[in-house]
Amino acid sequence: MNRFNKMSQGKTNSVVDWLGDIPSSWELIRLRFLCCIGTGSKDTVDNVINGKYPFFVRSDNVEKIDEFTHDEEAVMTAGDGVGVGRVFHYYKGKFAAHQRVYVFTKFNNCKAKFIYYYLKSNLAFEVLKGNAKSTVDSLRRPMLANFLVSLPSFNEQESIIRFLDDKTSEIDSLIAAKKKLIDLLEEQRQAIITEAVTKGLDPNVKMKDSGVEWIGEIPEHWNLLRIKYLGDAILGLTYSPSDVVSKNEGKLVLRSSNIRNGKIDYNDTVYVNCAVPPKLITKEHDILICSRNGSRELIGKCALIDRNSQDQTFGAFTTVFRSEINEFLFYIFQSQLFKSQIGSYLTSTINQLTISKLRNFPVAIPNDLERKKITNFLQKKALEFDSIIKNEKNAIDNLKEYRQSLIYEAVTGKIDVRDYKKEEALS
Template structure:
């Protein structure tokens, strides 16, 4: 949908803002509201507290006291939420000591102010500082921020319009997010079923002897990973210093490189031949399964389907080379199913830092169909997961486009690039969108 423009414009005098409607004003933030910070600390949060407690993240905590009872816009003063986390609230609340509070609005509606600063502040500050991130906000940086100021009645119309339109876009985004979750669940269910029950629904079944695995096809075997593969990882390795990486050479994979649908050979580090040859047992070959064995990424898995150049891995990744009775792609899908999650939970037990040792991996029980059947299962799952992954990618791209439209619409409305005054009747009332 295209939107009309205002009848006439003037130069705002602000380079990044450009022209604004002729009857609008432009002023600095400090003239429009009171700027202050909270006085509480993170440890003051109370799980069942009576009042909202605004901290430096998008999550609103609870607290047992309040320091303000007013309409306010709040934003993180430092940390990862700088320029990204904004709240609009009216009532009793408390705020963290590094959260900025904007209140006592003058000549500007709180909702209009919220939409304006939420969409424009970070982009403008980044341009002004030539930084990809902003670590903290200083009061002068905030106080001097330029804001367009339409007449109050017009601000209310713009805010009402945006509440309605963004509610529609948010509903569409939520639908796409729900679709992604459903596709993820379906993907997991298809993999888990096929790698444990096979492709023939009429195949006679038998008890696997493993409680969490249940029944498997009667002609399948149950074996241990150590009997069917060579499992290894770097041992006694001193690691690499940053200056030891080279611009071009041998690929050195880390856990982030194996987290996706396929191994990322583009965003990698390179090492020289000497460091590559230090651990010949970790030199990769096609068909190897790579498994993250440490920390929060424990259980992340991928399979080497091709090698664009000689490649090795760091000490956080276990390398599993199947023998002739085991397909690497079948093993990859077996790990992707609920199998790995169940196994990790049993192995990990009460360990403080999650870690899988080589001895643990060797003990893993695995269902073992005949090799040709493993290949058929792998081919079937390649086809099915590709279809599901394509649908997921389309849904994610749809969300990106909707988010871009949402941002562009808000930015255009609050800076006067479009005239929405005649469209307010189609928007959801402000109180219904809150």
């Protein structure tokens, strides 16, 4: 048979909009008749970095814990938060789950792995049904209990599981390879930036010791200066929850969540209606820096303010650096040297890059002409890298969409995989 034959057996109308027609030999059964529906009992604070057992929470990341609450085959999904209808786990063995994670166990007349694939493909359709938002806040047990499952025979479930295990593994390997390539490209980009802002573009230039161990040698005619002599570091606006208003009533506050890949991202926006000092109004070429965050890895990430993001303000967990040479300094802030030193500025109790630490950061500065040449060179390189990385990310999105489509077609009987064999896997 062909790898993806359309289901040849008779069809029947499921009377479920998103499910459509299903093979006439399949049954429609509510989830509560197929398994036990419970929840975890642990909280986020219970995780242990090097714990013995997997700890399933409301995200794709699996934490660790030192004690288990289950020792069985289970399927799990997020009960609230952004993971509702999007985060699913399958596991067999000893584990624990967060108290807002639904845990499906003790499967009856069905295979756990089939339920995993079925929910992963279809639960979001039901969760978002009649909801104008692209996400919902929580998942209620009655909705899960009454969720309709189109169920084939045991043998056909096993064929579908075997088919999807092979195909999703194949697709996941392709995605992993592309993600690895993106990481390598990002490393190469940073290496080029670091080389340009510390050594310049002339490989034959005479060098001198910078006097700073982690900077090393710099071109002889460059000057080593503290950032504070080049411009001003400005801490962001402090505002209260009562100051937050709708988009049409206030001024946009740029926060660390708006800094993504060196650019301003507007997917998570907050507006305030309060007094904003003129100094805290963003200007074109300002550098917005994440100076405080719950995640240490995000400290120091930055974006260059452009015409679209000027005339706004910025939040207290961010800092703006303002100078006449920010187009050059922006690349210093994106270099490996800056990122490698961020960790030394943080304490064990708080993840914060203080104004004082930032102002005293040493940088090597060339003359105006050379600085412009380096900036132009790096801008051109950035466009090249951005184009390649964008293409790889688009390819990843397409692979994810294909994977989701394949799961849906298999678990709803749109394609016939009853005779699928391992050797038919794509190369």
